[in-house]
Amino acid sequence: MRVLHYVNQFYAGLGGEDSAGIGPRMLEGTVGPGRLLAQLLGAEHEIVATLVCGDDHAASNATAAQELLEMARDAGAEVLVAGPAFGSGRYGLACARLVAAAQSAGLPALASMHPDNPGISDAGEAPVIASGATAREMRPSVQRLAAAVVKVAAGEELTPADGKVTPAARIGQLVTQRSAARAVELVLRRLGGDREATEVPVGGFGVVEPAAPIDKAASVTVALVTEGAVVPAGNPDRLESARATRWLRYPIDGVDSLASGEWESVAGGFATTAANADPNRLVPLDAARTLEREGTIGRLHEEFLVTVGNGTPVATARRFGVEWAAELRKAGVQAAILTAT
Amino acid sequence: MTIAEQVGAPRIVPGRGIPYPSGDPSLPPAGEQQWRRQLVQCALDAVTTAVEHPTIFEAGVVHA
Amino acid sequence: MPVLRRMVHEVHSIEIGAATQYEQHQLMVGRDQAEALFADPALASVRVHVAAPGDRARIVAPLDVVEPRTKGSAGGVFPGWMAPVNRPRGGDTHVLRGAAVLAAGYLPRNQEGLIDMSGPAAERSPFGRTNNVVVEFDRADEATWQEAEVALRRGLLRLAVHLADAATSAEPDTIEELAPPHRPGTPTGGLPRVGVITNLQTQGAFKDVFVYGRSMTGSLPTLFDPVEVEDGAVVSGQYGHPALRNPTYVHQNHPVIAELRARDGQDLCFAGMVLCPEPVAQADKELVSTHAAWLCRAASFDAVIVTKEGAGNADNDLMLKVDALEADGLTAVALYAELSGADGTGPPLVAGPRSGAVVSTGNYDQRIKLPAVDRAIGGAQLRIADADATAAVEIPTAAILSALSPLGAGWLTCRAEQELADQKLVGQMLGGTA
Numbered sequence: 001m002r003v004l005h006y007v008n009q010f011y012a013g014l015g016g017e018d019s020a021g022i023g024p025r026m027l028e029g030t031v032g033p034g035r036l037l038a039q040l041l042g043a044e045h046e047i048v049a050t051l052v053c054g055d056d057h058a059a060s061n062a063t064a065a066q067e068l069l070e071m072a073r074d075a076g077a078e079v080l081v082a083g084p085a086f087g088s089g090r091y092g093l094a095c096a097r098l099v100a101a102a103q104s105a106g107l108p109a110l111a112s113m114h115p116d117n118p119g120i121s122d123a124g125e126a127p128v129i130a131s132g133a134t135a136r137e138m139r140p141s142v143q144r145l146a147a148a149v150v151k152v153a154a155g156e157e158l159t160p161a162d163g164k165v166t167p168a169a170r171i172g173q174l175v176t177q178r179s180a181a182r183a184v185e186l187v188l189r190r191l192g193g194d195r196e197a198t199e200v201p202v203g204g205f206g207v208v209e210p211a212a213p214i215d216k217a218a219s220v221t222v223a224l225v226t227e228g229a230v231v232p233a234g235n236p237d238r239l240e241s242a243r244a245t246r247w248l249r250y251p252i253d254g255v256d257s258l259a260s261g262e263w264e265s266v267a268g269g270f271a272t273t274a275a276n277a278d279p280n281r282l283v284p285l286d287a288a289r290t291l292e293r294e295g296t297i298g299r300l301h302e303e304f305l306v307t308v309g310n311g312t313p314v315a316t317a318r319r320f321g322v323e324w325a326a327e328l329r330k331a332g333v334q335a336a337i338l339t340a341t
Numbered sequence: 342m343t344i345a346e347q348v349g350a351p352r353i354v355p356g357r358g359i360p361y362p363s364g365d366p367s368l369p370p371a372g373e374q375q376w377r378r379q380l381v382q383c384a385l386d387a388v389t390t391a392v393e394h395p396t397i398f399e400a401g402v403v404h405a
Numbered sequence: 406m407p408v409l410r411r412m413v414h415e416v417h418s419i420e421i422g423a424a425t426q427y428e429q430h431q432l433m434v435g436r437d438q439a440e441a442l443f444a445d446p447a448l449a450s451v452r453v454h455v456a457a458p459g460d461r462a463r464i465v466a467p468l469d470v471v472e473p474r475t476k477g478s479a480g481g482v483f484p485g486w487m488a489p490v491n492r493p494r495g496g497d498t499h500v501l502r503g504a505a506v507l508a509a510g511y512l513p514r515n516q517e518g519l520i521d522m523s524g525p526a527a528e529r530s531p532f533g534r535t536n537n538v539v540v541e542f543d544r545a546d547e548a549t550w551q552e553a554e555v556a557l558r559r560g561l562l563r564l565a566v567h568l569a570d571a572a573t574s575a576e577p578d579t580i581e582e583l584a585p586p587h588r589p590g591t592p593t594g595g596l597p598r599v600g601v602i603t604n605l606q607t608q609g610a611f612k613d614v615f616v617y618g619r620s621m622t623g624s625l626p627t628l629f630d631p632v633e634v635e636d637g638a639v640v641s642g643q644y645g646h647p648a649l650r651n652p653t654y655v656h657q658n659h660p661v662i663a664e665l666r667a668r669d670g671q672d673l674c675f676a677g678m679v680l681c682p683e684p685v686a687q688a689d690k691e692l693v694s695t696h697a698a699w700l701c702r703a704a705s706f707d708a709v710i711v712t713k714e715g716a717g718n719a720d721n722d723l724m725l726k727v728d729a730l731e732a733d734g735l736t737a738v739a740l741y742a743e744l745s746g747a748d749g750t751g752p753p754l755v756a757g758p759r760s761g762a763v764v765s766t767g768n769y770d771q772r773i774k775l776p777a778v779d780r781a782i783g784g785a786q787l788r789i790a791d792a793d794a795t796a797a798v799e800i801p802t803a804a805i806l807s808a809l810s811p812l813g814a815g816w817l818t819c820r821a822e823q824e825l826a827d828q829k830l831v832g833q834m835l836g837g838t839a
Contacts, residue, residue, distance in 0.1 A: 172767045174816050188597075217388065242803070271612045272514075347724075
């Protein structure tokens with residue numbers, strides 16, 4: 001079978017973060033992890049070409065996946081493979097979107113990434129094969145991926161035994177005992193010695209690998225971002241007040257302060273009286289602008305990014321984070337101040 | 342423990358209330374301006390500091 | 406200690422008529438009498454409707470909900486609103502059980518939700534099962550929304566009293582005697598002393614819950630007589646997340662208190678309650694949580710069920726209290742709704758406790774298809790679905806009023822897919838051997 005392999009700019013050998021903005025392109029034959037993949041696939045399958053896109057470009061351009069898919073079709077792809085993306089959010093999102101687009105267009109496709117990769121929820125109907133968390137686990141990850149490709153090429157279904165990620169869903173259901181009665185039952189079970197009893201697992205912490213510090217704020221571009229739902233008065237773009245499905249951007253070049261009456265918060269989760277009386281209480285534009293003028297901030301990014309963090313599912317919020325990171329990197333921003341409510 | 346720490350935010354500058362992360366309506370206007378400036382200054386100090394896990398930077402305090 | 410008696414009159418059907426009367430479990434709502442109770446400079450007009458369980462009706466943008474109650478001509482219900490705060494405690498309160506009064510319609514700071522009187526949404530909301538008197542309203546041009554909101558609350562409470570007044574001479578179906586909780590030191594026969602902490606939202610206009618007519622903003626937690634909550638001392642003015650809202654009705658029938666009473670003397674000893682604000686500053690949240698745990702210890706609770714109002718930062722209040730209680734050696738259980746995304750695969754809690762246990766009141770994001778209805782009250786449009794108010798729609802559970810009640814009034818939970826599959830398998834095996 002004719003296999004096309006997708007990797008990001010780094011694994012294609014085209015450069016690191018400095019090249020993350022490059023657009024979709026196709027390279028002949030295999031590169032980087034594709035060589036190992038080709039070797040493991042054996043003689044029956046050939047990686048005819050490698051698709052590449054910069055992570056920032058892929059994560060911040062909705063059309064990138066479609067462009068890559070068209071290239072794959074032109075190259076006569078019969079199977080599309082993406083990754084492994086390990087734990088990298090932007091790369092994972094790029095892989096997920098591409099295989100989702102391919103699968104829904106009838107081209108068998110699969111991606112490889114760590115099960116905690118924020119991009120995983122965008123893979124749609126396409127299977128995702130678990131990789132390790134980092135490139136240190138390249139070999140076992142590609143081995144597993146190669147075996148899965150062979151199965152997909154043979155038209156077989158992938159199962160968790162193949163490393164297919166099947167997120168354990170928690171299903172809501174109606175029960176006869178109302179929640180208050182179950183709370184009393186649970187208290188009694190715990191008092192009775194069953195200290196592990198709970199309806200939802202407790203504990204567990206988010207782990208975010210901190211970015212390296214910047215050298216001096218005076219020499220970089222700094223962005224303001226918020227989940228406080230600050231929008232122009234009247235909410236022309238109809239940002240949701242809860243359960244965000246999207247984020248927006250508003251230009252602030254030449255604006256010294258967010259004036260009351262011109263900007264408002266449409267967040268539904270907290271009292272907005274104070275913020276609407278002075279929207280700088282949610283996005284500190286006036287102070288940041290002063291610090292820019294004084295030279296403490298090199299440059300303030302020309303727009304701020306905004307969504308509403310009110311009842312937004314964690315998976316959605318993580319995806320927004322990946323997209324914001326790509327967006328800001330692409331624009332040359334090196335630090336961001338996120339105001340949260 | 343704050344939500345910011347629990348979700349793993351690496352660099353955290355505490356505000357004074359959920360409805361006004363970069364303000365404090367209890368202060369007179371000049372005092373609030375000063376506070377907001379301190380918050381942003383503190384955030385800038387935070388992004389120039391290496392951290393390994395969720396770390397709180399208090400505004401109005403000098404960070405070495 | 407005076408004992409409260411709730412004289413329960415069941416309402417089995419409801420209609421609008423010329424004059425309010427209650428007879429043989431039928432409630433007739435006098436239209437003119439009811440509408441006159443909303444006379445206020447902030448309201449241009451009101452319209453009274455009824456919606457009963459089974460009706461193909463949808464209530465759009467429900468605001469607060471109140472259970473009809475009265476203490477008769479002496480007055481005394483809803484202290485701080487309809488009665489002085491120092492009115493005598495206890496006595497007899499007449500209750501129209503199975504009835505509810507509510508306002509519905511556009512209010513800018515209200516997160517729009519709905520109640521269906523039939524179909525899947527009706528099964529999920531406590532108010533799909535009550536005979537509802539629904540008040541639509543128009544704000545007076547010269548009034549602010551805040552003034553209109555206060556006028557609506559006063560009108561609803563008046564209407565609640567007015568309707569219950571019609572039953573004062575009827576023979577009650579049941580009489581509920583609500584004894585005070587057991588004091589510290591009372592012999593329990595070895596039963597654990599279990600109490601409840603209830604957090605109330607305290608963020609000002611449209612985001613406040615009232616205790617004796619006042620906000621708890623700035624207060625420390627307080628030990629509180631649960632009988633007073635059951636007799637209407639807590640009134641809601643909070644319009645956040647519809648499914649996570651605790652309307653006045655749910656406080657009047659505080660589900661955790663009710664369930665603790667139901668087991669009192671059998672499996673546990675009902676030890677009392679602590680009311681807490683939900684401050685907006687982290688330091689205050691931590692102070693309130695530590696202080697609440699200290700009160701529970703001082704009141705000799707062995708275990709505590711903790712409830713909240715709202716989402717996001719309110720989850721932090723819940724988490725801090727559970728952790729503070731467990732650190733003090735008390736057993737704690739909190740009620741949380743899950744936010745695991747439409748497919749249920751995301752992390753269920755944003756800010757859960759590190760210890761203790763959690764009851765799931767359902768998944769906020771799970772989507773539900775609702776069939777079309779014949780009529781809608783409260784608005785012609787359902788904005789959250791961008792559809793006609795009567796249309797068949799698909800909505801998140803988050804929009805169904807009190808479906809995910811953090812006070813425990815709902816019947817939803819979540820189970821892991823695997824667990825459900827195992828149950829089904831066990832069911833089949835049992836079926837096979839039978």
